[in-house]
Amino acid sequence: MLESTAFRVHGNFVAHIYFGMTAPMDQSIRKLSEYAHQLRFADISDEAVHECKRRLIDTLGCAIGAFDAEPSRIARAVAARYSGNPPARVFGTLRASSPDHAAFANGVMLRYQDYNDSYFMKSSGHPSDTLAAVLAIADAVHADGRAVITAITLAYEAFCNFSDVLEREQGWDYVLYGVVACALASAKLLDLDAAQMAHAVSLAVIPNVALEQTRAGELSMWKGCAAANAARNGVFAALLAQQGLTGPEDAIEGRWGLQRAVGRFEWAPFGGQGGPYRVTQTHLKYFPAVVHSQSPIAAAVELHGKIAIEDIQSIAVDSYWVAKRYADRASPLWHPGTRETADHSIPYIIAAALIDGTISAASFSEARLRDRRITDLLGKMTIREDAAFTELHPAAWPCRIEIRSRSGQHVIATSNFFKGHARNPLTDAEVETKFCQLTTGFLDSQQAGKILAKAWELERLRDIGEVIGLLSVNRAMDRES
């Protein structure tokens, strides 16, 4: 039922605002916004609550770790010009900005290294990108830990449900999932009613379709910033809806709505409606390298030390479709000259892991890029696609590495679920280790310890600002303008 109420504004004409629990919206918007409106902290499983905390820690670590990246500096410089009422703070500097610009700056930092979590279904993405919006709005409204957990759970449901039902073959960038997820999570934190939430979704969908070019050809800085921009516009959509702005009723299903551009879809069941919450289904990255290298790293680490590097005669790698990218031996992926190429090169990463027994940021230093031992191994390596593996992916991430030595030795290791995969999860201690590694040199160990302690107690936290307030990088702040 639609109730329309008209009232006079200062001028001599009349505006309309729709009230009531049910907005006259299309089914897709209604289902999503009604789910969002009814979701309560008490409904969320203990497991999902715990996974929210782990992702909060992981994401904050990623953000601080990318503090010095050039796009991080640019985004902070823009955010520093503004102050919101209420304000939201920028990680690292703790400068007060507006919620939308804080979401952008924090979003750039947490995503820039491509080290935050990921989700793979019909299409893929980094659902933790949405924490940029969640934390900016939560900081602004002094949300408590339970509200933050509820908002994170909700953002993941929206983002990952899109990934479940939409193929990424339409020529569009998937950041739209993030805009919608961020709008909903922000709306939840702002305590909007179901009708306002529906308008927030509509206002998120309509103007924020993005071009795939961001991921094509020679990559620009925007690759790491597009999701942060989605968070910025998701926050804005929620703020507009909070003030009573209305969006198109059939933004998703209408004749000229989203489905016209991306194809028809229907939501899969949402978390708690017979299935697990999706926040428990995403994968954390343990090694700082492209996600497709995570299983190869696990196999290579297993083989580390079994055959002396100098004795290796050949390395045969079997993988899923990603192997096709390595068909051309002249490709930079076989001869990485920059850090960005190296951390996306599976052969380079396997070689480094075989030599070192692990992968860290140091694996991609200038010196290592020129390391003869690595380039020698690259010359001995082949990568093939195994059709059976392609069948299994992305439910599994199979990789098999077979090494033969000059002396006739023969060793094989196979990995299906990389370390950090939802089915091979990091331990809480490993989540902490990653956080500490990322924040070393930016936060002192006492700060890091306090953040971890508060994050693990998130559901008892009175104000998320207590965690955000600890994220101050205590050096080089004089260079920020």
Next chain:
Amino acid sequence: MTTLVEQLSSYAASLRYEDLPSTVISQAKRLIIDTIGCALGGYAGEPAKIARDIAGSVTSTRPATVILSGQRSSPDLATFANGVMIRFLDFNDGYTSTGESGHPSDSIAAVLSTAEIMQRSGKDVIAATVIAYEVFCRICDEADLKPLGFDHVTVGGMASTAAAARLLGLTEPTIAEAFNLGIAPNIALYQTRIGNVSMWKGCAYANASRNAVFAAMLAARGMTGPAPIFEGVGGYFKAVTRAPFRLAALGGREHPFKIMECSIKRFPLGQYSQTVVEAALEARTRIASADEITEVRIETVSAAVRLMAGDPEKWAPSTRETADHSMPYTVAVALIHGSVAEHHFGDEYLRDPKIRALAKRIKVEASEEAERRMPEAMRCNLSLVTRSGATHTAVVDYHKGHYKNPMSDAEVEAKFRGLAKNVLEPAQADRLLEALWKIEHVADAGEIVRLTAAARP
């Protein structure tokens, strides 16, 4: 091969005020005045109030001013608030082509905010306005986005990006990055204009301008964006227009400026209904009362039929936004009341059974003759059939304000005063007009918007 972004950035970087013919400068001033007038008229609209509330929640080290309220906000949110006010009444200028159509004056919101924070001159404002119009109209000429499912504000964002990047003083390659950053994430869906039209209708272009200003500011700080954004495998030509296009020569030197082909609206309603309402008013003078009308026959261009009478909501509008884009509603109002003004979109009119009954007696058809004249004219042939069986016909090719039937400066002023009357005393409106006619002599463009705030009673 020059990319489209290279062509646009070269133009945005190089067009000089000194190269503009006096007719172009004069037209730009008339449109800036008309646009600020529309913002004053749209001030009290609910979306405008919302946009100001949000703009008012942010302060900036380099603030931009909100029209009339004088609030100092971030340039992106001031652009949004001013843009919503400019567009709310749908009374600002129009450009129509066989491709896409729209209101290039919406981009003046981005011009004013970025000019203010950079303390640019009035001449810079005029040059940036001409650039924005040129970018908007030339791209509109090349592709109709509506049948592809996209909204013209996608092009509006490009126009605002050009103006903002220019006023921020960016170099040509940096302007190119502003385009890359402005275009990639800001593709908007056409659904905004369909069915029960929401408040977003009046906010969509303002939002595109908000994001354009943001993109230009990122580029200014050194951010890089995806390229080539039109021609790339995942670019605009692939996903949006599904075919490449090239632009006709941009205005300057021997080439005409598109701003000269933009029309000022006579009535606060969709531009496709301007000639229709004018014809209705003309035919009305020949009958004693609207009660005599048994049928209204309208023949005009097919786009007008599709956009202003094409879906059921347009025949029984329940919101202001739907009504001002409804040909049957606005024609019925014109025939009954002898004018169409802002207050005719109020609730008591929306629910008036007399208007609804007359709207039902309207028949709308696309005419081949009108179609042939597009986009040069928007011909409307309107006939009233009365109880006595008589038929009274009026034909309008160019509404008053159309660039081929232009308003005089005095008429532009009269429209401005009418729009300002609810928010300014007549003497204040006159002072504001006087200052706006001298805009090319303003040293600090921030004065333009600050004047509107100072004029407030």
